Structure formats: structure tokens, C-alpha cells
Amino acid sequence: MSLNNYYTLGRSGLRVSPLALGTMTFGTEWGWGTDPATSKTLFDTYVDAGGNFIDTADLYTNGTSETLVGEFIRDRNLRDKIVIATKFSYNGEPGNPNAGGNGRKNIMRAVEGSLKRLNTDYIDLYILHTWDRITPAQEVMRTLDDLVSSGKVRYVGLSDVPAWYASRAQTIAELRGYERLCTLQLEYSLVERNIENEFVPLGTEHGMGIMVWSPLAGGLLSGKYRPSEEGAGEGRLEMMKGSNNPAFQKFTEKNWQIVAELETVAKKIGRSMAQVAVNWSANQPGVASVIIGATKLHQLQDNLQALDFTIPDELLVTLNQVSASTPTFPYSFFGSEIQSMIHGGVTVGAKPEGYYPKIETSGTAAGVDSDQ
Template sequence: MAHMTTNTTKRIDSLARYHLLGRSGLRVSPLALGTMTFGTEWGWGSPKETAHRLLARYLEAGGNFLDTADGYTGGTSEEFIGDYFAKQGGRDSAVIATKFTINTIPGDPNAGGNGRKNIHRALEASLRRLKTDYVDLYWLHAWDGITPLEEVMQTLTDLVSAGKIRYLGLSDVPAWYFARAQTLAERQGWERVVALQLEYSLLERNIEREHIPAALELGASITPWSPLGSGMLSGKYTREGLTAKGEGRLPAIQGGGNPGLEKLFTERNWRIVDTLLEVSRELDRSPAQVALAWVARRPGVASTIIGATKLEQLEANLHALDVELPPAQAARLEAASRPELVHPYIFFEDTFYSGGMFSGGTSIRAEPTWFRPAAR
């Protein structure tokens, strides 16, 4: 694809059009820099020098939202971020988000999960690595299925009161869990959840059934992770049967038993990739840019997490917000990737409504826009 800005010292206006995160006053860039690739402990990723160049370019372009976790590359990701701001300054201008839940001390049952003891342990360790005394957004990394929700919300509220975190978010939780958290927060006067971090892409749209409607109703933003489907939507892979072939980490890690990766390799998903490639050629844009542009404009989405291991890759992704999706191409992507209609949502199809089942045959009815969101 020929269309790509090569001036890597230029501020990108579309990146600096900040969005409010949920019902809060926190302003974040529409693209967040994911730093799971900071460090080489997992056999892929970026050494410190490269990571710092990526971070510098993102900030220089107008971005301000950094996403990391205590479990990323054994804590190296947080260390790289802390080292950068300790050397370059500017920490207070950045919105730094990190996470807890993942057990980082094998053999210690309280060094993981979402209990109060681990939340405090994890936060103190993250603050040391980040070389800061507060975190702007603290994510619960994943539902542990055990810890009472009241304990989680009270603990995070206390940390806001103590000044150690500014806002709180939930990642990879059931929609009912978020809804209960937000409702309890309203009732008890606890800190509200400002954002949900969930997988969302042309290949993974299941959150449109319940999570996005809940977020829109209850005042939280969506912060998608893996908007490129673990790289499958990047355009750099071809299919071999149902598996991926090409230069990159996806072929190397497929077949490893990770359910989040193994679900990718289906005939349906390869058909979505084919449609994406057709649309990207018509628009003279890279498949990655088109896929990111699609996600970033979905209802409820405030900031989409992008990652990169090379500067040119980051630069191309940062310009995804400049991509305009004409109605015809947007409709083709929508049709190719639309989630299966399952119970009970099958009852909410327009044909069922138009039959007057709930309206007594009258023409007055509420449009169920929450069920199948249209692109903005």
C-alpha cells in the first residue's frame, strides 16, 4: 500500500482529538499504545531502545494513553515505561494504565486474583517499576470467579481516596459482572467503572450482544484490545488450510493450545479477511488501517489499543484514524463479520418487531439500536 505518512516527526491531528473516558473527566487519545510488546522475555517483542523509540513517537504524535500490566513480560513492560519518563520527564502529561490479577509469584495463592491482599501487593510493585506514585487507570485484568465483587470495588475505591489510582476499569469480565459493579457503585457511593477493556475486532464482535449495550447504558467506555485479531487482520498472512502462513508471530504461536488464538482459524474468519483485503485495495489503504478504522468508530469505543514492534508499523497504525470508510465498503465489512443471531436476541429482529408482537400492530415502537450497533 502506497498511502502512508513517512514524516515521523509530525503531530497527527486525528490522534490528538481526545475522548472522555466513560462518565469521567479523563481525556484520552482515540488510539492507546499497548505495551505488551515491550521486552523480549516471551521470545518476541522489543528491546528497551526500540520500545523507547516507539513510546517517544507515540507521545510526539499527540498520543497520551499507555496500556500495560504487571504480568506483561514479567514486569519489564512497566520498567521500560518507568525508565523512559524518569529520563525524559513528562509523566504527568501521560495517562498510564496498568493491571492486576495475574499471579506473578508461582506457589503463592495470594499473589494473584482480585482479592484485597493481591491488589495492594500488585499495585505497590507496579508503582515501583513505573517509578511513579500513582496510576491514572487501574484495570482488573480478568474476572477470577472467586473474589466477592464488593471487596474488589471497596478496595479500588479506597485506593482512589488514598491518591494511588485515579480511575478504575474492568477487563475481560462478563457483562453481568460489570453491570453489578456499576450498580453497586451507584448505590454505595463507590468509585464508578469508567471503562471496559475487551477483545473487539472484525473477527470478534460478541461484545456487541451485551457488553456494549451495558456500557452505553451505564456510562463506561469500551477500550478494545486485539483490534487486528492477533495480527490476522494485518494483511501479512496467507492461509494454509485454516492456519496462517507468513512472517510474524501468529504462525509461530498457533497450535499452542491458547483458546484465544485457536478460535481464529476458521473458514468464516478467513472469509472476513478476504473481504477486508478487497476493501483495503479499493481504498488504497493497508488492511490494518482499515480494520483499526472500523473498530475505532464503533459505538461506545473511546480508545483502541494498538501495538507495534517496529517504528514504521506504529506510524502506519497511528494514521488509521485518517481512513474514511465509504458506506458501501462499511456495509460489506458489516455483512461479512456480523455475529450470529442467538437466543434471546433472535426475538429482537426487525421482522419480528414489525409484526406487532409487542406493539399491538401499531407503528410506534422503540428502535432496538442497542442490539446491532451501526458504525458512527
């Protein structure tokens, strides 16, 4: 796998790099942001390495991220080459409830702002950023379909929503003939594997490729925090440890065990901890692209080498074991004993991959979508 081996995103025709460039750090409005010159260097390095997938959001660095991304793409005349993913949901106008959330009023407002800041007349991939616990999936999907029909948006997706909500949204799109979701953007890493229960099967079954955010767990898996080195650990997680944001609550006993094993594996294969962590995420079932972000050039350069190797099977087993999530109900109820009771004591499973031959079609039937 390499950066310029492009894959289709979910069950769509959109071709993207297996590593996307996250631009949440583009701009100095946040404590860990980067100035425009550094941001430009990071952008150029990623693109020159063959990457074509840029992830941003309307409220990243208060809109500066989108503005810088738009400028960098324009300056290099890359609009047709670059796939821009941006997101909506968060409120930038305190006191105005309709300046945030996932209702039609805010989506229509937000898309116009993003188009202006990005200096483009269309967005390749428009993503609901976070579930607002209020707006019906029907309203969201109809509005997103309208944006696709208008030409302002090409593809659509969801980020950080419950699995049942994503499932309902995709079902509505299929039933009504709306634009289908092609991606789910979710947190996933060695220390956060909960999406494996619902989201991975959901995305695989219903054509939504997973875009991974925080594959380094906010820096915990980057090598910055090592139990073997006393005093190590000054970084974003240390800065934000008093925050109520769950994305930054990573200092747990189990997570330190994972970090220790990751360090051991990285040393054995002569790779950085960050490279091993990103490689692990990129090669998991259902994953379409992994979002990597950086504030320094050497961090990005290191991450870009995460696809150049294969983790040996025996070391992969140790990583999987130390990072495994504790089964919770109802998944804890679906073990071999229960399955034996269901199937009468015999082994029943799915056919192996490749069992059903691919049928080549021609003529007028070739363009028929079997999922319609």
C-alpha cells in the same frame, strides 16, 4: 479524528487519545517482545504524534513493560501529560494463590509493585485484568475505591469479565458511592464482535467507555495473513497456534472470508489492511480508545494513520455483513416478529438522537450529576 483529538473515557473527566499505545511487547522476555531501544523508539513515536494513553500490565514481559514505561516517561518528564493504564490479576509466584486473582490481598500487593516499577506515586487508570470467577464484585469495588481515596489510583476499570459482573460492579459503585468504573477493556475486531450484544449497550448506558484490545486479531487482520498470497502468514498466530489461549485461535473458515473482504476493501481505498481494521474498530458505537501495539516502527507508523480517513458507506456495509455474528439466544428471539407481537403490530422505537434538547444550567445546580 486524529491522535491528539482527546476524548473523555466513559462518563469521566479523563481525557485520552482515541488510539492507546499497547506495551505488551516492551521487553524481550516473551517470544515477540522488543528490546529497550526499540521500545523507546515506539514510545517516542507515539507520544510525538500526540498520543497520551499508555496501556500496560504488571505481568507483561514479567514486569519489564511497566519498568520501561516508567523509565521512558521519567526521561522525558511526561508524567503529568501521560495517562498510564495498568492491570492486575495474573500470578507471578507459582504456588502462592494470593499472589494473583482479584481479592483485596492481591490488589493491595499488586498496586504497590506496579507503582514501584512505574516509578510513580499514582496510577491514572487501574484495571482488573481478568475475572477470577471467585472474588465478589463488592470486594473488588470497595478495594478499588480505597485506592482512589488513598490517592494511589485516579480511575478504575474492568477487563475481560462477564457483562453481568461488570453491571453488578457498577451498580454497587453507584449504590455505595464508590468510584465508578469508567472503562471496560475488551477484545473487539472484525473477527470478534460478540461484545456488541451486551457490553456495548452496558457501557453506553452506564458510563463505561470501551478500550479495544486486539483490533488486528493477533495479527490476522494486519496484512500478514492473506489468502491471495501463498505462503504468507509467519507471525504470532502461527507461533502460538498450539496454545490454549483463545486469543490466538483465529484460523477459521469464516475468519479467512473476513480477511479476504478486508483485503479487497483496503485495495479499493488505497489503505493498508491494518489501517482499515483499526479504523473500523475505532468508529464503532461505545468505543472510547483502541489499543495498538507493535514490534517494529513501520507497524506503529502505519497504525497511527488509521484515523486519517473514512471507510465509504458501501464498503463499510460489506465489512459489516461478512463479519456479522450469528445471533444467539436470547438475542435471536428479539426480532421484528416478536416485537410486532409485543407492540400490537405498530412500530415503536426510541426517539432520534437530539430529540431531547440539552438543558443549560447555571448557579448552584450546574454541578449536580443527574446520574446520582
